[in-house]
Amino acid sequence: TCAENFTCLGDIGENPNYGYTSFDHVGWGMLSALQLLTLDNWENLNDQMTHINGFYSKPFLFLIVYFGSFYLLNLTLAVLTIAFKAESTRMSMKEREEMRRIGQQKSCVDDKPSFFLTIDLARHCREKFLRRKTAPGNRGMSKHRARLPEVPVLTKFNMASFKIIAFGKLYFSNGWNIFDFVIILVSILEIAVEDLYSLAVIRSYRLLWLFKLASEWTTMQILLKITFSTFGTLGNLAFVVGVLNYTIADVGLKLLSPYYNNFDFQNSEGERWHFKDFPHSFVLVFRLLCGDWIRPLWQCLRAANYVCYVVFVPAVVVGHLV
Numbered sequence: 348t349c350a351e352n353f354t355c356l357g358d359i360g361e362n363p364n365y366g367y368t369s370f371d372h373v374g375w376g377m378l379s380a381l382q383l384l385t386l387d388n389w390e391n392l393n394d395q396m397t398h399i400n401g402f403y404s405k406p407f408l409f410l411i412v413y414f415g416s417f418y419l420l421n422l423t424l425a426v427l428t429i430a431f432k433a434e435s436t437r438m439s440m441k442e443r444e445e446m447r448r449i450g451q452q453k454s455c456v457d458d459k460p461s462f463f464l465t466i467d468l469a470r471h472c473r474e475k476f477l478r479r480k481t482a483p484g485n486r487g488m489s490k491h492r493a494r495l496p497e498v499p500v501l502t503k504f505n506m507a508s509f510k511i512i513a514f515g516k517l518y519f520s521n522g523w524n525i526f527d528f529v530i531i532l533v534s535i536l537e538i539a540v541e542d543l544y545s546l547a548v549i550r551s552y553r554l555l556w557l558f559k560l561a562s563e564w565t566t567m568q569i570l571l572k573i574t575f576s577t578f579g580t581l582g583n584l585a586f587v588v589g590v591l592n593y594t595i596a597d598v599g600l601k602l603l604s605p606y607y608n609n610f611d612f613q614n615s616e617g618e619r620w621h622f623k624d625f626p627h628s629f630v631l632v633f634r635l636l637c638g639d640w641i642r643p644l645w646q647c648l649r650a651a652n653y654v655c656y657v658v659f660v661p662a663v664v665v666g667h668l669v
Contacts (some may be wrong), residue, residue, distance in 0.1 A: 363395055364645050383408065384415045387641045387665070430573065500534040507531055591666050592636060596628040599658040604628075606651035617646035622658075641656040 362369040370376040383389050389412070396404035480635050507528055511518045517522050603622040612618045622628045631643060640663050647655035 360453065362425055365649055367645050367648055368392065368395065380411060381663075382641050383411045384419075385638060385640070385663070386412070386416050387638055448657050461620065500531065500538065503527070504535065588636065588666070592629060592632050595635075595658060595662050595666070596632040599632065600628045602654065603647065603651050604655060606654065610650035611647065612649070615646065616642060617649065622647075632658075632662055632666075635659065636666040638667050640667070 362371070368379060368561075372381060379392060380391055393408055394406075396408065425590060507524075510524070517535060519528075592611070599622045603625075607617070607621045607623050610617075620627070620631050621636065622631065634640075634643065644659050647659065
């Protein structure tokens, strides 16, 4: 039987997604609106709305996406911008004076013609060696060509050695010098054991030299400084998120595992994402915290009905949005 002012169509079937996607009443409408606000599988809902109502559903979609989801995203970006500006002006005069003092002492060596002559000579020899061509079949030069990646490492090792001799302990007072020195040591280790072990992974650490650009590029230096300065705060936040993940997974396991064990999902997504044991519960809650929540909720509603909201609402609202 149909409710008052409703028309029943016998052959139209149930609503999409096991009957849980609709605007039939306020509850399902709020769930669909939250799906659009969080942009979780929203294109599927958009296709369904367009199929039913045509173009007239587009204004509602644009309003809720632009002024809902995008507005919240812009607020987040504004907070990050404020933090970026605050961190860029936080350098104290003491740090500036220390950098100026180190730069002046460094110039005592760098400004000497002999220093530039040595560096230019090393670079010139390296370029000549890299550009040298030989006829095919020259096995002797093939061996040399196989050792070409070692040339930049040895050149930087010589440069670091000269700086250590010139600066002494002052060389290690600069963080970039320590960064450079560690990569050189790792590269030399890879060269030393290359004939015994294949350590291609260690060779990839040479790409970290690209971050040396931050020593001269002010914008990149500020960005890296902000990133490293937030590690402490992010560590505390990661711990809180981990505790929240564990708590919700444990509650979901105790509350929903009987429903999942007694329900036949018929090879659907519920067979892989479930609350039957703690490892799967923990990974499923982590998926909810990452923002992919609507499809697991559909599977949970099939098995446990409205009991699922006790687990999913805290995970989505507190864990993901807040």
